[in-house]
Amino acid sequence: NAGVMQNPRHLVRRRGQEARLRCSPMKGHSHVYWYRQLPEEGLKFMVYLQKENIIDESGMPKERFSAEFPKEGPSILRIQQVVRGDSAAYFCDSSPLSSYNSPLHFGNGTRLTVT
Amino acid sequence: DAKTTQPNSMESNEEEPVHLPCNHSTISGTDYIHWYRQLPSQGPEYVIHGLTSNVNNRMASLAIAEDRKSSTLILHRATLRDAAVYYCILRDGPSNTGKLIFGQGTTLQVKP
Numbered sequence: 623n624a625g626v627m628q629n630p631r632h633l634v635r636r637r638g639q640e641a642r643l644r645c646s647p648m649k650g651h652s653h654v655y656w657y658r659q660l661p662e663e664g665l666k667f668m669v670y671l672q673k674e675n676i677i678d679e680s681g682m683p684k685e686r687f688s689a690e691f692p693k694e695g696p697s698i699l700r701i702q703q704v705v706r707g708d709s710a711a712y713f714c715d716s717s718p719l720s721s722y723n724s725p726l727h728f729g730n731g732t733r734l735t736v737t
Numbered sequence: 738d739a740k741t742t743q744p745n746s747m748e749s750n751e752e753e754p755v756h757l758p759c760n761h762s763t764i765s766g767t768d769y770i771h772w773y774r775q776l777p778s779q780g781p782e783y784v785i786h787g788l789t790s791n792v793n794n795r796m797a798s799l800a801i802a803e804d805r806k807s808s809t810l811i812l813h814r815a816t817l818r819d820a821a822v823y824y825c826i827l828r829d830g831p832s833n834t835g836k837l838i839f840g841q842g843t844t845l846q847v848k849p
Contacts, residue, residue, distance in 0.1 A: 626780075655836055664824075664839040665781065678834040713780045717835070723769060723788075726837065728780035 626716050627696075628729035635704045635736050643732045646696040647716030654697040655726070656689060659711045671697060704736045740764070741825045746844040749815045757810040757843055759825030764805050768827040771837070772799065772810050776821045784810065784823070820847045 627646040635641050647654050652673050657665040670678040671691035682689070686704075691697040701708055715728040742760040749755040761770065769788050773781040785792055785799045787808075792799040798811040812819055824842040828835060 628780075653835070657837075657839075664841050665837075667836045667838065670834050670836055678836065681836075715780075715837075723786075725771075725783035725786065726773075726781075727783065728773075730778075730780045 626714060626727050626729035628712075628714055628732050630732060631730065633732055633734050635734065637705055637736055638703050641701040641704050641708070641734055643699040643701075643712050643734070644696040645699070645714035645716075645729060647714075648727055651716035651718050651727075653717045654691050655715050655717075656697070656699050657713045657715070659713065659731075661710070665713060668699075701734075704734070706736045709734055709736045740768075740827050740838065741840055743823070743825055743840060743843045745841065746846065748846045748848060749812075749819075751817060751847055751849050752814050755812040755815045755819070755845065755847075757812075757823050757825075757845065758807065759809070760807045761825070761827055762806045764827055765829065768829045770799065770801060770805075770808050771826045771828050772797070772823060773826065773837075774819075774821040774823045775842075776818075781824065786828070815845075815847045817847050817849060820845055 629644050655670050656668040659665045667681040669682050669689045674693050686702045688700045711731045711733045713728050713731045715726040717726050769786050771786040772784040774784055775781045785797050787799045800809045822842040822844050824839050826837050
């Protein structure tokens with residue numbers, strides 16, 4: 623029973639490059655949430671997606687960040703023209719439909735380092 | 738902003754019980770109380786959740802006050818592996834899209 627898978631586990635990018643972070647939800651889960659954890663801080667919500675739809679992107683920075691969750695394949699968090707302040711751990715979690723009374727299952731994150 | 742208040746840190750001795758408190762005085766009727774913990778370099782791990790009644794599972798127990806304005810996570814016998822940051826979170830689906838709003842949590846240290 624595979625859990626939420628995130629890859630890569632570690633990602634190093636130079637300033638100005640693009641970063642793509644992938645999140646494969648648990649089998650049967652159609653909801654994905656992305657969170658960012660800056661060094662020495664708590665997790666902050668970024669975006670909530672269902673298959674092919676963005677439901678809540680209230681935590682996403684207005685520029686350079688985008689997310690998608692296609693019908694097939696993993697959810698992708700894309701950061702264009704990365705800057706040093708984007709260095710953080712990015713976590714996703716997944717849940718099945720109509721699951722507000724259910725646990726959320728997190729991946730082990732992608733640690734992005736911008737040099 | 739997080740709707741819960743937790744102590745920044747707590748200490749415990751190994752194999753002793755630990756009671757981690759959480760205040761949520763503005764809780765609404767549809768809010769579930771969730772607890773997650775985060776070990777170093779890992780993603781948050783689900784611990785337990787409840788609505789009104791006390792809950793038990795293999796990891797912990799959750800004691801919820803009658804007025805639901807506070808709750809306590811109980812680890813019955815702390816082990817070194819339980820050293821982590823523990824987050825108490827209110828999760829309300831219909832009006833909040835089910836996202837989790839993390840506070841700073843309680844850092845639990847377990848001494849051998």
